Amino acid sequence: MGDLTLWKRYTTHLCLCPKLGLSLDISRMGFPEAFPDHMEPSMQRAFTAMKELEAGAVANPDEQRMVGHYWLRNAALAPTGEIRDQIASALDQIKTFSYNIHSGTITSQNNETFKNILIIGIGGSALGPQFVAEALGMAGDRMKPSFLDNTDPDGMDRVFAELGDDLGRTLAVVISKSGSTKETRNGMLEAQAAYRRAGLEFALHAVAVTGAGSELDRLAAAEGWIARFPMWDWVGGRTSVTSAVGLLPAALQGLDITALLAGAAACDAVTRQTETRQNPAALMALMWHYATNGRGEKDMVMLPYKDRLLLFSRYLQQLIMESIGKEADLEGNIVNQGMTVYGNKGSTDQHAYVQQLREGVANFFVTFVEVLHDREGASMPVEEGITSGDFLFGFFQGTRQALYEKGRESMTITVERIDAFTIGVLIALFERAVGLYASLINVNAYHQPGVEAGKKAAGAVIALQKEIVGLLGKGQNPMTAGEVAASLGKPEAVEQVFAILRHLAANPDRGVAAVCEGDVSEWKFWKQ
Numbered sequence: 001m002g003d004l005t006l007w008k009r010y011t012t013h014l015c016l017c018p019k020l021g022l023s024l025d026i027s028r029m030g031f032p033e034a035f036p037d038h039m040e041p042s043m044q045r046a047f048t049a050m051k052e053l054e055a056g057a058v059a060n061p062d063e064q065r066m067v068g069h070y071w072l073r074n075a076a077l078a079p080t081g082e083i084r085d086q087i088a089s090a091l092d093q094i095k096t097f098s099y100n101i102h103s104g105t106i107t108s109q110n111n112e113t114f115k116n117i118l119i120i121g122i123g124g125s126a127l128g129p130q131f132v133a134e135a136l137g138m139a140g141d142r143m144k145p146s147f148l149d150n151t152d153p154d155g156m157d158r159v160f161a162e163l164g165d166d167l168g169r170t171l172a173v174v175i176s177k178s179g180s181t182k183e184t185r186n187g188m189l190e191a192q193a194a195y196r197r198a199g200l201e202f203a204l205h206a207v208a209v210t211g212a213g214s215e216l217d218r219l220a221a222a223e224g225w226i227a228r229f230p231m232w233d234w235v236g237g238r239t240s241v242t243s244a245v246g247l248l249p250a251a252l253q254g255l256d257i258t259a260l261l262a263g264a265a266a267c268d269a270v271t272r273q274t275e276t277r278q279n280p281a282a283l284m285a286l287m288w289h290y291a292t293n294g295r296g297e298k299d300m301v302m303l304p305y306k307d308r309l310l311l312f313s314r315y316l317q318q319l320i321m322e323s324i325g326k327e328a329d330l331e332g333n334i335v336n337q338g339m340t341v342y343g344n345k346g347s348t349d350q351h352a353y354v355q356q357l358r359e360g361v362a363n364f365f366v367t368f369v370e371v372l373h374d375r376e377g378a379s380m381p382v383e384e385g386i387t388s389g390d391f392l393f394g395f396f397q398g399t400r401q402a403l404y405e406k407g408r409e410s411m412t413i414t415v416e417r418i419d420a421f422t423i424g425v426l427i428a429l430f431e432r433a434v435g436l437y438a439s440l441i442n443v444n445a446y447h448q449p450g451v452e453a454g455k456k457a458a459g460a461v462i463a464l465q466k467e468i469v470g471l472l473g474k475g476q477n478p479m480t481a482g483e484v485a486a487s488l489g490k491p492e493a494v495e496q497v498f499a500i501l502r503h504l505a506a507n508p509d510r511g512v513a514a515v516c517e518g519d520v521s522e523w524k525f526w527k528q
């Protein structure tokens, strides 16, 4: 396509949303002109489903749940007065609590003002807060956030070492919707121990964000933690960033949660409209359908040209892949749906994998995010009349162009600047696109049945380890994995038994020794 024809295509399809400070360019996606019309009836059905969802329909049929994240930024939309009150009172609680922490009305055990936040959570209870903290954080923030988002002991040690003597001035925010996620429980127990080692009582430095009556909620109540904040079953983990899950850490950090919510609400208003061409979320869903044949045949590479958006792709990985990646559709047909999301930031990634994007396997499309405003204040020239920001822009334009020349498709989201309002807009934009796309491909975007299998299998591994340690504890002679498995009456579990023994033997504090000679089936293990 010649430059002028492309310009025509650009102007024809550009979706300008002045109220959001955002535009979406889909001109470099190669959809045929007839494609939007062809999809329009399906898109209208998706709008209807979304309208019903927002009105409180049970949009997550497996779990018989309403899906209410859109109400969080416009409580008036919530279907009952009770839910409206819950949203308003949680927001009040977050604002008052953060004010009391900042002003020193609530202090640490040693009567000091809190200056750090240690956020303990995983998945939807970490990714949103991490994205927001990274996107909006400044050197002079009211509090400095750090995260325990895994059950990796070394990872936790690193965070505790960072906090060092400041632990006494660190407010732990334990976040878990279910209140029973093992990684988060472990992080909390390790944090409790770290406070104890520092002569401090965890409960006097901790708050919980969780569902009423959950294991975590009961623990926090029993131990008298400083405060508890609600999560509701009508908010999914991966769409919880505009609930207390995301708002409490952000407010404590000193970020403008009012603007964040306003951005999300404004985007909701724009993306609620049923005129597809003027609805950037609908257009994105449409492009996902076009690019992947509605079957996830291509991956989406997220390339934001802004360091602050580094964690956007990580956040979107969960939002999109956990929502869309489903074995069955809503009728129970096996469909193995999904859309892979990856990426970091430009232009950095240009020096990593853009080589393959331009010349290698063409199994992707790119979503660029362009930010018009370069920085606060003026820029110095790095070449005559040219700034670092001009280069960033040039690299974005250059990559977009270079990919297009090779028939590799892209779309571009352009925003004016990165601030709390824009981050709210981007969050809501993708939430809505996911919901609409799920309707187009007829999957339930709001459950995650596949996650349970791994959790159950992990539970079985832990149970097997306990059996092994019990057996070795009985003063047995050195045994091979096969002998241990046979003694446990589980000869078929030999590979797992071997893996457990090797892990135990690699950690001297676990008291299991090994002689690693010959074939791994001959390695011998014993309790020291």
Ligand SMILES: O=P(O)(O)OC[C@H]1O[C@H](O)[C@H](O)[C@@H](O)[C@@H]1O
Residues within 6 Å of the ligand: 122, 123, 124, 125, 175, 176, 177, 178, 179, 180, 181, 184, 237, 238, 322, 448, 451
């Ligand atoms: O908030 P929690 O209940 O601790 O859940 C944390 C995460 O756990 C699971 O892995 C789910 O798949 C995620 O959707 C969820 O965000």
